[in-house]
Amino acid sequence: MTEATVIDGKAFAAALRERIGVAAAGFAAQTGRRPGLAVVLVGEDPASQVYVGAKGKACEAAGMASFEHRLPADTSEAALLSLVERLNNDPEVDGILVQLPLPSGLNEQAIIAAINPDKDVDGFHVINAGRLAVGQRGFVPCTPLGCLMLLKDHLGDLSGLEAVVIGRSNIVGKPMAQLLTDANATVTIAHSRTKNLPDVVRRADIVVAAVGRPEMVRGDWIKPGATVIDVGINRLPPEEGKEKGRLVGDVAYGEACAVAGAITPVPGGVGPMTIAVLLRNTLVAAHHNAGMPAPEGL
Ligand code: NAD
Numbered sequence: 001m002t003e004a005t006v007i008d009g010k011a012f013a014a015a016l017r018e019r020i021g022v023a024a025a026g027f028a029a030q031t032g033r034r035p036g037l038a039v040v041l042v043g044e045d046p047a048s049q050v051y052v053g054a055k056g057k058a059c060e061a062a063g064m065a066s067f068e069h070r071l072p073a074d075t076s077e078a079a080l081l082s083l084v085e086r087l088n089n090d091p092e093v094d095g096i097l098v099q100l101p102l103p104s105g106l107n108e109q110a111i112i113a114a115i116n117p118d119k120d121v122d123g124f125h126v127i128n129a130g131r132l133a134v135g136q137r138g139f140v141p142c143t144p145l146g147c148l149m150l151l152k153d154h155l156g157d158l159s160g161l162e163a164v165v166i167g168r169s170n171i172v173g174k175p176m177a178q179l180l181t182d183a184n185a186t187v188t189i190a191h192s193r194t195k196n197l198p199d200v201v202r203r204a205d206i207v208v209a210a211v212g213r214p215e216m217v218r219g220d221w222i223k224p225g226a227t228v229i230d231v232g233i234n235r236l237p238p239e240e241g242k243e244k245g246r247l248v249g250d251v252a253y254g255e256a257c258a259v260a261g262a263i264t265p266v267p268g269g270v271g272p273m274t275i276a277v278l279l280r281n282t283l284v285a286a287h288h289n290a291g292m293p294a295p296e297g298l
Contacts, residue, residue: 004256004257007269016298027292030292037282075103081114085114095120095121112124118289141172147229162185164204173210202223223259224261225261230266283295
C-alpha cells in the first residue's frame with residue numbers, strides 16, 4: 001500500500017515567512033517604518049505566554065515591529081478597553097491581537113468588538129466574520145486561512161470537491177467551511193451532534209479535523225486518496241519515565257497515512273501556518289493603513 005504524501009506545513013510556512021520578510025523590508029524602505037503588531041496578554045496562562053513569545057519573535061524575524069503588552073490577571077475590563085483604544089489610535093500599530101482565552105471576569109466579545117476591524121489581524125471581530133460571510137475583503141482567521149493555503153498548494157483547484165469540516169468553532173470550523181465554499185468545494189460541517197460521523201467523513205475528498213479530541217478520526221473513516229488536514233493539537237498523558245506527553249492531532253496519523261492521499265502531520269503541519277498567516281495579515285494591514293495596495297502573492 002502506498003503511504004500518504006506528508007504536507008509539510010513547516011516548510012510552507014518558512015517559505016511564506018521569507019516572502020513576508022522581503023515585502024516587509026520593501027514596506028519599511030517606502031514608508032520609513034516597519035509594519036507593527038501589538039500583542040496583548042492578560043494573566044499568566046502558560047500556553048498563552050509561549051504563543052505570545054513566539055509571535056513576538058516571528059515578528060522581529062520578519063522585520064516587523066512587535067509591541068508586547070503583558071497585563072496582570074486582575075486587569076479591569078475598563079483598563080483593557082482603554083489599552084485597545086490607545087492601540088487603535090497608534091499609527092505605529094497595524095495589527096492588534098488580544099491573546100485568548102482572557103481570565104474569567106473579562107468579556108472576550110466586548111474586548112474583541114473594541115478592536116478597530118481594520119487592525120483585527122486575528123479576524124475575530126464580527127465585522128470581519130461578516131465580511132467573510134458575504135465575500136467582502138477583510139481579515140480571515142489565521143488557522144483556517146493557513147489550512148486553505150496548504151490545500152490549494154497541494155490540490156490546486158478545489159472546485160467540486162467534497163469537503164467535510166469537523167468542528168464548528170468561530171475561529172476554525174466555521175471560517176474554514178466558508179473559505180472552502182468560496183473555493184467552490186461542496187462543504188459539510190460536522191460537529192458533536194452529527195450522526196454517523198464516520199460515514200459523513202467517508203465521502204470527503206478533503207477532511208479538515210478541528211475538534212480537540214486526540215486521534216478521534218480513524219483510518220477507516222478516510223476515503224482512499226483523500227487529503228486530510230489535521231488542525232487538532234492535543235497533548236497525551238506522559239508515558240512512564242517521561243515528563244511530557246506526546247503531541248497528537250485529531251486524526252489517528254499512522255492509520256490515516258495508509259489510506260489518505262496526503263496528510264498534515266502534528267506537529268509540523270497546520271501549527272506553523274498560524275503564525276505565518278498572522279504576519280501576512282499584519283503586513284496586509286500595514287499596506288492598507290499606509291494607503292498602499294496589498295502585496296501580491298501572499
Ligand atoms: P472548540 O472546542 O472551540 O471546537 C471544537 C468543535 O468540535 C466544536 O464545534 C464541537 O462541535 C466539535 N466536536 C466536539 N466533539 C465532537 C465529536 N465527538 N464529534 C464531532 N465534533 C465534535 O475548538 P477549536 O478552537 O476549534 O480547536 C479545535 C482544535 O484545533 C483544538 O485541538 C485546538 O487546540 C486546535 N487548534 C489548533 C490551532 C493551530 O494553530 N494549529 C489553532 C486553533 C485551534
